[in-house]
Amino acid sequence: MTDSNLAIVILAAGKGTRMKSATPKLLHKLAGVTVVSHVLATARELDAAHVVTVVRHERDRLVEVIEVDLPGSIIVDQDDVPGTGRAVEQAMDALPADFAGEVLVLNGDVPLLDAETLVAALRSHRESGVAATLLTTHLDDAHGYGRIVRGGDGGVDRIVEHADASDTELAVREINAGIYVFAAEPLRLALARITQGNSQGEKYLTDVVAILRGDNLSVLASPVSPAWKVEGINDRAQLASAAARLNAMIIRGWQLHGVTVIDPATTWIDMQVQLALDVEIKPGTQILGATTIDERAIIGPDTTLLDTEVGAGAIVKRTDATLAVIGPDAEVGPFSYLRPGTYLGADGKIGAFVETKNANIGAGSKVPHLSYIGDAEVGEKSNIGAGTIVANYDGVNKHRTTVGSHVRTGSHNVFVAPVTIGDGAYSGAGTVIRKDVPAGALAVNVAPQRNMDGWVVANRPGTAAANAAERSASDGASTT
Ligand code: UD1
Numbered sequence: 520m521t522d523s524n525l526a527i528v529i530l531a532a533g534k535g536t537r538m539k540s541a542t543p544k545l546l547h548k549l550a551g552v553t554v555v556s557h558v559l560a561t562a563r564e565l566d567a568a569h570v571v572t573v574v575r576h577e578r579d580r581l582v583e584v585i586e587v588d589l590p591g592s593i594i595v596d597q598d599d600v601p602g603t604g605r606a607v608e609q610a611m612d613a614l615p616a617d618f619a620g621e622v623l624v625l626n627g628d629v630p631l632l633d634a635e636t637l638v639a640a641l642r643s644h645r646e647s648g649v650a651a652t653l654l655t656t657h658l659d660d661a662h663g664y665g666r667i668v669r670g671g672d673g674g675v676d677r678i679v680e681h682a683d684a685s686d687t688e689l690a691v692r693e694i695n696a697g698i699y700v701f702a703a704e705p706l707r708l709a710l711a712r713i714t715q716g717n718s719q720g721e722k723y724l725t726d727v728v729a730i731l732r733g734d735n736l737s738v739l740a741s742p743v744s745p746a747w748k749v750e751g752i753n754d755r756a757q758l759a760s761a762a763a764r765l766n767a768m769i770i771r772g773w774q775l776h777g778v779t780v781i782d783p784a785t786t787w788i789d790m791q792v793q794l795a796l797d798v799e800i801k802p803g804t805q806i807l808g809a810t811t812i813d814e815r816a817i818i819g820p821d822t823t824l825l826d827t828e829v830g831a832g833a834i835v836k837r838t839d840a841t842l843a844v845i846g847p848d849a850e851v852g853p854f855s856y857l858r859p860g861t862y863l864g865a866d867g868k869i870g871a872f873v874e875t876k877n878a879n880i881g882a883g884s885k886v887p888h889l890s891y892i893g894d895a896e897v898g899e900k901s902n903i904g905a906g907t908i909v910a911n912y913d914g915v916n917k918h919r920t921t922v923g924s925h926v927r928t929g930s931h932n933v934f935v936a937p938v939t940i941g942d943g944a945y946s947g948a949g950t951v952i953r954k955d956v957p958a959g960a961l962a963v964n965v966a967p968q969r970n971m972d973g974w975v976v977a978n979r980p981g982t983a984a985a986n987a988a989e990r991s992a993s994d995g996a997s998t999t
């Protein structure tokens with residue numbers, strides 16, 4: 520049910536300088552989802568009456584994501600005045616002027632915080648009737664965070680930013696998580712009074728705390744544990760550690776839902792992946808994007824699947840697949856490369872050193888060894904010989920190859936597209952198929968073999984090969 524007294528403000532206008540990236544910080548991904556998408560998803564769960572997202576840096580790219588993940592959000596463009604305080608000040612102007620409920624401020628770069636923690640903070644804020652509630656935690660390495668400065672009575676007095684802190688303040692391990700619940704009215708009044716008088720020349724939202732305290736309003740610190748829930752992403756090291764944390768949670772979740780993960784340390788599973796009962800994941804495997812894996816399938820070792828669908832009981836080892844569909848009980852790998860548009864039917868096989876693309880390989884059909892099958896249709900229960908290449912590209916256009924059902928093609932064939940091989944047809948080893956093969960025909964086009972007796976001894980005298988040939992002849996062995 521919509522919480523009509525709740526407004527959420529998401530801060531997403533910062534530059535993310537410490538990331539040193541052409542991609543905006545908030546659009547870097549963890550578990551296959553952008554940093555800001557994690558925050559937007561949490562905001563969506565809270566079902567607030569108003570959501571405002573403040574943007575500036577790379578605003579168009581962010582707005583694109585916000586419109587998909589949280590379509591109801593009001594977008595506010597932060598002006599030239601820098602700082603989280605200015606961002607919230609402008610967000611407040613976008614709320615109805617008479618809004619007098621609670622304002623929950625979320626930092627766009629704190630992705631692991633869950634809705635339950637926020638609901639609990641909101642509840643304690645409402646019950647205690649304070650002007651502001653800050654989420655805090657204790658960190659061994661508090662570098663970069665705002666520190667909580669407490670007064671003689673143990674209450675929160677103010678927040679000092681890392682850049683402005685004295686040595687004593689830097690020694691404080693209690694940090695500001697950057698997540699707050701404010702009563703709207705005192706927040707508006709306090710924001711109007713903050714200045715840019717600090718080492719970064721920014722309007723700090725954190726200065727609101729001291730202003731409220733100066734007005735004798737109470738501020739509550741709500742400690743969050745474990746601390747990683749409120750860790751911010753400012754650089755790539757923090758991104759990697761948050762991603763590892765999230766991955767470990769995702770894997771544990773699947774393990775508790777009946778999935779075997781042999782080695783969580785070398786397994787990566789994105790947020791949106793779906794796994795069924797008794798799936799087994801072997802070491803060194805990444806299951807990414809919107810991949811789905813059905814019951815009893817065995818994936819890995821050393822496999823990467825992106826946006827791929829794997830049927831029940833399939834076995835996929837040492838494989839790289841993107842936008843592919845692998846049917847039930849099919850077998851893929853080792854060392855197979857399935858590019859977009861690969862469909863492998865039930866009980867089919869794509870074997871060692873095989874590359875496929877836009878290829879529909881029917882139920883029970885096999886491409887076992889060393890082949891390239893692109894822009895092709897293969898019927899059911901056909902066998903494609905080892906070392907077969909579909910020549911789908913004439914240098915200008917791509918053409919399709921159609922192979923029927925129960926076909927047996929020889930080793931080392933080339934199918935020069937466009938070409939059709941009919942049901943039940945065969946081809947000899949080394950055939951270059953340039954013309955259609957009718958159903959049931961045997962296609963051969965290799966010139967008959969001619970043996971030129973004595974060629975090596977006559978033309979390469981004295982070589983090891985010639986000597987071996989001479990020994991063989993004197994042993995009376997047949998050379999025909
Ligand atoms: C902020 C807090 C700090 C806290 C930390 C927690 C301030 C002044 N400091 O510091 O006390 O410990 O978060 O992670 O608030 N943003 C805007 N507009 C701006 C600047 C930033 O929208 O002008 C957004 C950023 O996109 C980001 C969030 O606000 O999502 C926090 O900004 P960031 O620069 O990362 O603040 P910190 O230095 O981490």
Ligand code: CA
Pocket residue numbers: 626628751752753
């Ligand atoms: Ca930050």
